[in-house]
Amino acid sequence: MSTSSRPAADPGSVLADHFPRDLTDAALTHSDASLVLDITGHGRWTVAVDDGKAEVTTKVAADPTCTVHTDADTLADLLIGRRSGVDAFLDGDLTTRGSLATVLQIGGAFAPDIDLVTRPRSREVTACGVRTAYLEAGPADAPPVVLLHGLGATNASMLPVLADLAEDFRVLAPDLPGFGASEAPAWTYTAEQLHRWLRDFLDTVNADGAVVIGNSLGGRLALELGMRDPDMVDKLVLLCPSPAFRRFRQLAPLARWWPVDIARLPTIGLPRRVVMAGAKAMFARPDRVPQPWFEAAVDEFEIAMAQGARRRAALSALINIYIEEPFGDNGFWERLTTVRTPTLFLWGRRDRLVPSRFARHVSMAVPTAESVVLPDCGHVPQLELPDVTMGLTRRFLGSSRAAPTTYRLPHRRPGLGRPTARDLPVGP
Numbered sequence: 001m002s003t004s005s006r007p008a009a010d011p012g013s014v015l016a017d018h019f020p021r022d023l024t025d026a027a028l029t030h031s032d033a034s035l036v037l038d039i040t041g042h043g044r045w046t047v048a049v050d051d052g053k054a055e056v057t058t059k060v061a062a063d064p065t066c067t068v069h070t071d072a073d074t075l076a077d078l079l080i081g082r083r084s085g086v087d088a089f090l091d092g093d094l095t096t097r098g099s100l101a102t103v104l105q106i107g108g109a110f111a112p113d114i115d116l117v118t119r120p121r122s123r124e125v126t127a128c129g130v131r132t133a134y135l136e137a138g139p140a141d142a143p144p145v146v147l148l149h150g151l152g153a154t155n156a157s158m159l160p161v162l163a164d165l166a167e168d169f170r171v172l173a174p175d176l177p178g179f180g181a182s183e184a185p186a187w188t189y190t191a192e193q194l195h196r197w198l199r200d201f202l203d204t205v206n207a208d209g210a211v212v213i214g215n216s217l218g219g220r221l222a223l224e225l226g227m228r229d230p231d232m233v234d235k236l237v238l239l240c241p242s243p244a245f246r247r248f249r250q251l252a253p254l255a256r257w258w259p260v261d262i263a264r265l266p267t268i269g270l271p272r273r274v275v276m277a278g279a280k281a282m283f284a285r286p287d288r289v290p291q292p293w294f295e296a297a298v299d300e301f302e303i304a305m306a307q308g309a310r311r312r313a314a315l316s317a318l319i320n321i322y323i324e325e326p327f328g329d330n331g332f333w334e335r336l337t338t339v340r341t342p343t344l345f346l347w348g349r350r351d352r353l354v355p356s357r358f359a360r361h362v363s364m365a366v367p368t369a370e371s372v373v374l375p376d377c378g379h380v381p382q383l384e385l386p387d388v389t390m391g392l393t394r395r396f397l398g399s400s401r402a403a404p405t406t407y408r409l410p411h412r413r414p415g416l417g418r419p420t421a422r423d424l425p426v427g428p
Helices: 011-017 072-080 085-091 100-107 155-165 191-204 217-228 252-257 260-264 272-280 291-305 308-323 332-336 358-365 386-397
Strands: 032-039 043-050 053-057 066-070 094-098 121-127 130-137 144-148 170-174 210-215 233-239 343-348 370-374
Touching: 032 072, 032 100, 066 072, 066 100, 072 085, 085 094, 085 100, 085 155, 094 100, 094 291, 100 121, 100 130, 100 155, 100 291, 121 191, 130 155, 130 191, 144 155, 144 217, 155 170, 155 210, 155 291, 155 386, 191 217, 210 217, 217 233, 217 308, 217 332, 233 386, 260 308, 272 291, 291 308, 332 358, 343 358, 343 386, 358 370, 370 386
Parallel strands: 032 066, 144 170, 144 210, 210 233, 233 343, 343 370
Antiparallel strands: 032 043, 043 053, 066 094, 121 130, 130 170
């Protein structure tokens, strides 16, 4: 927790001074949302946004879009500009309930006394005809890095990567179409369709030639860019990417004909305890992740699954991962051999969704790629082992703040000249 000076006696006035009234140039232009800020020992305030206009009031919203809990010292740091809201969230000094996407949007609109270049801004563009929300942090003239989240997640799952790289790179973290604060078009969510969106997004935000870092579905999408448009990407970092299944998929014929629009029908949501258990199953050791992070993730998932268009998007993406053709001239594994972009694969030995045995097949298909297996890690290494993940990532990117030399990277087999996946010892 911070030890800075506390804010003024009337935090509401201080908040109002640091929050713009007119948000018509921000990602909140068409939003109707409310954020309740609960400051320990100082009361609660509401930031209400209505069609691009903002108001700070002591009247607490009865059913807010989101709620933020923090203490006076942390709030002072945020308003002064000593820390960003993302840093406070990652450090555990700020917790959220409700829509984390809205927290990030409203938080990005605050105007601190000293504006940190690493502070994420919430922005919005139209890419492939879809209103696309994204976070941007880092120097505007630095090399671009684009972060792609996984299925059922949002750009919030990439916050540890964004916070680490924003000192040295221009980092952009979009919500994929159908997820987070982006629109959910009635697409067939194939890798090809998402690639068209990604290509247009990179063009629109002037990020051609970016490093692309993706987790799960985001890693699969990053690979699609590397296979189709290698000139648009500098390097790839793939965190437990979801490749095409190599084994026979018994339900594939049925899945191909399954009507995804059925997901739009009203449904009864899963019990929260079931959703929470599913979220924790993504990790080898859930105790590594603070419980407030799980609460925020489950809130976001429940909000998304309450909307028919987003249920449809998630189902379509899931089906198309399952039915993707693995072999043949246009099959995933044949096309994977065309990747020439420098690539780092990170796998979790205890990943229940994407088995780490894929590392062996990837090394055979892309012999120039580096492939590291983290033995005590699940499906989301950037959240479960952020220091290890970012150390290896920085080393691969050639950053001066690279991994300690005690990390063992993939070795090359004598006489073969191609890397093989090696387990990376990770401490408790």
